[in-house]
Amino acid sequence: MKDHYKILGVSPGSSQDEVKKAYRLLALRHHPDRNNGSRQSEELFKEISESYFILVDKSSRKAYDDWQHQQSKPATERPESGNAMAVSFLMVFRNIRERVFNTGSHIESATLFEIINEVLCTENLNYLVDVEDIATNGLIIDELVIASKFLDDPSKIILYRKLIRLAHGNVMLREKVSVLSNIRYNPVKEPKGNDYSEDYAYLFVVFLIVLILFGIIMG
Template sequence: MNMAKKDYYQVLGVIKTANEKEIKKAYKRLAMKYHPDRNQGDKRAESKFKEIKEAYEILTDEQKRAAYDQYGHAAFEQSGMSGGGFSGGFSSSGDFSDIFGDVFGDIFGSGRRQRSSTRGADLQYEMTLTLEEAVYGVSKEIRIPTLDRCIVCNGSGTKAGIKPETCSTCHGVGQVQMRQGFFAVQQSCPSCHGNGFIIKEPCIKCHGHGRVEKYKTLSVKIPKGVNTGDRIRLNGEGEVGENGAPAGNLYVQVNVARHAIFERDGNNLYCEVPINFSVAALGGEIDVPTLDGRVNLKIPAETQTGKIFRMRGKGVRDVRGGIIGDLMCRIFVETPVKLNDRQKLLLQEFGESLNCDSSSRNSPRSKSFLDSVKKFFDDLTK
């Protein structure tokens, strides 16, 4: 006996006399909480979900539940089988629609799903945007290769005018029962592979698959404020499922291209602004770019390289709305190049005037650095 397994009733949080409706309600609540799609990368949640589904599969089957009530987990350890053996293993990545189908199938009169109806595959499209497109939002048309429903057979997979034949092995149920000891094991029908029908005369267009390869053009609306790594989901725009199953989703993966002026960090924008050293020393006003146009920035006297000026509300609005970032202007004092003779002479006179004056007053950082260097070498010679 596997002593590590928990009591199935405790797993679902129900009493042993709970009816099927109470068990389904408990399962739905727990499955939604621990489903891997809502807990991506969480191994504990994945393990918990498998445990929940295993308990649900046993307790909602009349024969299995009776065997469990009488023999406990030992009832499912014969022939090396565990509780999961009844369904061929429990999927940890099933779609949420699978949960709703399991729980509410009987309520809406459709009964339990018996035929195999595999949802179509999800698709992913890489989209590169400019910074402006990402900030303000944009609508873009994309062309993607996909599998779509065959229009000749309308997804049935059979030749026009001919209907699929009901499987003679499972009589259209899609599953067969095999007796093992005192309980029955249900598994997918080996003849029709769970479809419930057999196609003897396949469609000449899709060769019996019900789907054909094609390109389709979609209009994708990109919301304001998206950033690299964001993903936009288009429900039902993935590949069409087989045998009339629902289509998967299309995921548009966003990548924002580098900008010539701005660098984005979250909702803030950074911009390096070069100024000449006379403006840096004396102060002045300059025009700086924003995504909304030019704005005036006052530079105070004695501004140094690396100084950052914040322009509030000139960044990016958060994709979820509300918060707007700022524009951070990082100052860079530029050394002049290609000087003419007069400019060189003026600079030489200016430099000489600095040497004549107190260096600590005009260049306090240089004075501090030179004092530190002098102390360093003096300490070495002691």
């Protein structure tokens, strides 16, 4: 995950007002409209907005700080359960969804996707799958499916693939994710034992009829 403090040029101990001030200065300096629509400025502006989105809210900032703290420890010293960290990720995604709706839907689709895609990066996705906290992962899927309402179709497809990975074969979770693709998840049903016997019985009867007819013709 990116170092959001470094991107905004503030320290982890900075106040919320300092975060807001840093964001305003950087956003003004790198806004695409002030840089002749520069592609580089556009990408930098998205990155700045993403970092601000994570750090300006106390709950998502705390979850991000907790994640950074755990990652700074040697692997042997990290908690084995991981449930607390999974809940921290849930808090981040819930904050994203709430802030999207609080803006009255006035949010750029590309920026929203960048934020979601960054938090749900491969490393974090693998972590959530390995923890196997089905309840928390289900809530994360719920939050992201709701927030995805404001994404364009290509972004939804990418998010769909990531959430299918997060569902990790769980039928209930895959059913939640299927909303994104408008495809109902239908698990493959295993054939019942007597299905085979019925098929063989039918073939045996057909075979007998063929033999009888063959005997009549030859006779």
